[in-house]
Amino acid sequence: MNVELTRFKVKKGKSEHVDEWLTFLNKNMKDVLITLEGEKMYVETIFRELLNGDEYLYWYSIQGENGLEVNDSDHWIDKKHLEYWKECIDETFRPVDLKTEVVMIPDNIRDNMK
Secondary structure, eight states: OEEEEEEEEBOTTOHHHHHHHHHHHHHTHHHHHHHHHHHTEEEEEEEEEEETTEEEEEEEEEEOTTOOOGGGOOOHHHHHHHHHHHHHBOTTSOOEEOOOOOOOOOHHHHTTOO
16 A cells, blocks of 8 residues: 655646636546546545745545556546646656655555555
8 A cells, every 4th residue: 555645746837727726626526536446546636825925735535556547548527637637747846755654544444445
């Protein structure tokens, strides 16, 4: 199981596109959740922060081993998600993976994440 929290920088001037992207994901949650199954993604959460004039998105996830990569998906929701990604995420900024120190998942829930 992989537990991750990663920070990505938003391109300057793309805040409105990020609004649109996050609204798109929320409005299409039924289809979003369908794609998570193939990815073995048990939890995926996006956080947003404005820090010193720069905007960041953080992805928190709990994912099983050997899941489908979003880039390999043929689902329309993933294709649109990746379009937003390319439009909004600053690829010149090296993503920051925060260090996992403690994972608190009760055994009865962890047993279902296989």
